[in-house]
Amino acid sequence: MTDSPPSTENLILLLTQHQEALFRYIFSLVPCEADARDILQETSVALFRKFDQYDATRPFLPWAYRFAYLQVQKHREKSARSPLLFSDDVMDLLANERTHIEPQLDERLRLLDGCLGKLTPQDKELVTSRYALRQSAEDMMQRFDMSRRTLFRNLEMLRQRLHECVTHQLQSEGLA
Template structure:
């Protein structure tokens, strides 16, 4: 690949890497596994970039490679317990591109809704999801029982979902 091709690949991959990761994460339950698969997909994309049609969108092309890397990963992991059957993974892979079109609007609405939460609720969400603490560890740190924490998080998620739904409805 020449320098222009290399530069084009790096620009396209950098622009779409987060979306590609989110796609792979819908197919694999572990963020660490998803990161590994995205790296494998990046190598496959790099090797096959000469066959990419610049007149077509990059992300769907990259997702096809990532999907095959997910299948390869799942074959290597056959001895481990799997969360999804192959049929479910295939259905998710097909459904994701259609669902991803509104993802940016939903993400912006969620950011706005997170900003509207009371500070304690916002901190709880950040501790649970940004720091990726499990509920048991978080319960110990906050002095709540795990059951109480689950209920609080459920209430906050419902509030966020209602807010996002209202925000998106207002934008239409």
Template sequence: MSETDQDTTEFIQLLTEHQRLLFHYIHSLIPARNDADEVLQETNLVLWREYHQFESGSNFRAWACTVALNQVRAFTSKKRAKRPCFDTETMMLISERQEHRSVYFDSRLDALENCIQKLPPRKRAFVDQRYRLGCSVESIANQMGSSVEAVYKMLRRIRTTLHDCVDQTLSQEGLG
């Protein structure tokens, strides 16, 4: 695979991974879902058009959110006469808050992944079955040879363990 193909593949993977985050970011600035969808599409077009400017290994989320914010500004300036929109100062405040929350939730997600890896294999299997694969509790009970009630109790204990582990991890990193 050529370097250009590899760069394109990496970019597409990053863009795909960040779609939900970008949508929520845009939607936090533009309340109407249809409008947020429209701005997301415009953002994706700009990101694709400008992907050669993105430096591999740098912060894709920050770059993509900056592009999204610029697209939100362009959209709201076009629509300002037709419908009420946030002013630029309000959008900037919301944008800063969303970026802070995004970093916080990314830290929590990283801590959760680490905490899941620390679980004993049987408990990790429960988590994988229920949350990664989306299996029903009844199905898990049948597969694991347990009662439905026992699976519910096990999942509750695992969630408590993971919650405590995440809180402790973030506290140790000064983020909690």
């Protein structure tokens, strides 16, 4: 550990920098987005309480993942009657696998940003509305003047194009 304890300001900077990755990790372990957001908040509080024990010479994210994992476990204990929970073995496997594939996921996100930039403005707005802004299908149908069938067909086509673009980029960069 360093000579001086890490400051609250440092924790805020680290949490801000790694919030999306921490959320993705948690969401990979629980089936409900709202639960994942609650667990992220609980994880942030736990990190605040223990931040004086953080060794700033080591990477923050693996340290934070351990807290997130414990918070997921606490959430599972509270929700033990829910039929949607993974078994402990499956959850351990998911958590370990997630840690190992984190660099590949980050690379895919980087490439996805580039692929999104290749879309037409309307296609990009369609994808952003649905997946970033989480607009309902009904709102999007009205906003884009599309039938439900056309909306979902267009979204499926765009997901496929983005997947192909990312896959092609991975192959061209020798990462696939």
